[in-house]
Amino acid sequence: MSDELLINVTPQETRVATIENGMLQEVIIERARKRGLVGNVYKGKVCRVLPGMQAAFLEIGLERTAFLHLSDIVIPEDKKNTPEQELSICDVIRDGQEILVQVVKDPMGSKGARLTTNITIPARYLVYMPNSRHIGVSQKLEDETERTRLKELIKSQLTESEFNGGYIIRTVAEGITEKSVQADMQFLQKIWQCIMDNNQSAKISSLVYEDLPLAMRVMRDMADSNIGAIRIDSRETFDKVLKFAKKFIPELAPGIEYYPGERPLFDLFGVEDEIQRALQSKIKLKSGGYLIIDQTEAMTTVDINTGGYVGKRNLEETIFKTNLEATQAIVRQLRLRNLGGIIIIDFIDMKEEEHKRQVLRSFERALEKDHAKTCITEVSNLGLIEMTRKRTRESLEHVLCESCPLCNGSGAIKTVETVAFEIFREIIREARQYDTERLLVLTSKNVGDYLMDEESSALAELEEFLQRTIQLKIDDEYNQEQYDVVPM
Helix, strand or coil, X not given: CCEEEEEEECCCEEEEEEEECCEEEEEEEEECCECCCCCCEEEEEEEEXXXXXXXXXXXXXXXCCEEEEHHHXXXXXXXXXXXXXXXXXXXXXXXXXXXXXXXXXCCECCECCEEECCCXXXXXXXXXXXXXXXXXECCCCCCHHHHXXXXXXXXXXXHHCCCCCEEXXXXXXXCCCHHHHHHHHHHHHHHHHHHHHHHHHCCCCEEEECCCCHHHHHHHHCCCCCEEEEEECCHHHHHHHHHXXXXXXXXXXXXXXXXXXXXXXXXXXXXXXXXXXXXXXXXXXXXXXXXXXXXXXXXXXXXXXXXXXXXXXXXXXXXXXHHHHHHHHHHHHHHHHCCCEEEEXXXXXXXXXXXXXXXXXXXXXXXXXXXXXXXXXXXXXCCEEEEEECCCCCCHHHHHCCCCCXXXXXXXXXXXXXXXXXXXHHHHHHHHHCCCCEEEEEECHHHHHHHHCCCHHHHHHHHHHHCCEEEEEECCCCCCCCEEEEEC
């Protein structure tokens, strides 16, 4: 079964779904008011250099200052011979300096955008690096003969023309002709010249170059020979994408279709239901086992359980089969939810080393289709796999959800009983502090009902002890944890 790209467009947002073997694998959402910044080039101004962090903060015209680390700065020629441990960020940039920078990571939470001065401009087959002389090939292109051929193609073009800079050859470049390479290089040189011209006239802390809209970016970066169809439910976007494809990716143009159906495109392929399931912490496995995915700011943890699966032979076999199935499900969820950073996967403990090896290998094979860069460790003695996954944009949960106003994202709120006892302590505190005859307690309906029913005798005893009248008032706008004790 061939893969498909589904592009759903409304005035407010564009959503792209990747379908592989009939199952949703990735969802990318770009909203009109919150377009991603990765790939954009800005004329930034250094507002603060922090030698202790080997980093600097730059104004680039966003709400928060952006972050630039020394490791993301192209070192000047006169400093390249300085040992890395002796080099300070103060040696390469200074306060008030104007720098051309590119966003490599969108602002997330309280963190500003991450920047680099090593600008890269992607095309269909090549990525251009104007500040480098390196020629590299994607690690996913494994054929050594083809890798050598492509490198020689680039070198010959650099020798025969006025082209300069470095290039990375993308995976989709396998088998391309010299003419295609030359066309890509010419296209990239024109974009770079445009960036340089815009930089001359641009104001400080302003946008110099904006990356393509989402629909075009996925065509450039994600669409490959495995894509059998690209379905778009907007006539305007369809026309733009088709025109873009005919010019830059002609081999994909025949597979681009306009979907005019009355039934929503994402409903037709079950994408909406899958997105809703991806926001839940529990994911069921076909065998009867399940995953628990807990996403926090520090890291993401994945716990595997056998659940209702009891196996046919013995416990070890049951555990092995569940872990094996979980490897595919975990990778799918990582991609679908766009989880990044540190990820800890708690596989069910396996006794046999061969089972551990097979589970790890299955996990590695599943990760091969992931576009994000990953790094994983061996299975530990505790059955854990530690891994990192490159994070360049917000996770699906952060895009679609916000912290619960009741629990502030903790996932739990105080019980009615706990809040009632807190109110008792607050009443005593207020009575000792203020010489009043009456105390008014404002609280939620649940807590108020609890105080007037289960704790009515305790409330009466407290009134007698304090020699004060305690009046309860229900406020429907108070949540379960909110209350006020007001001296009257």
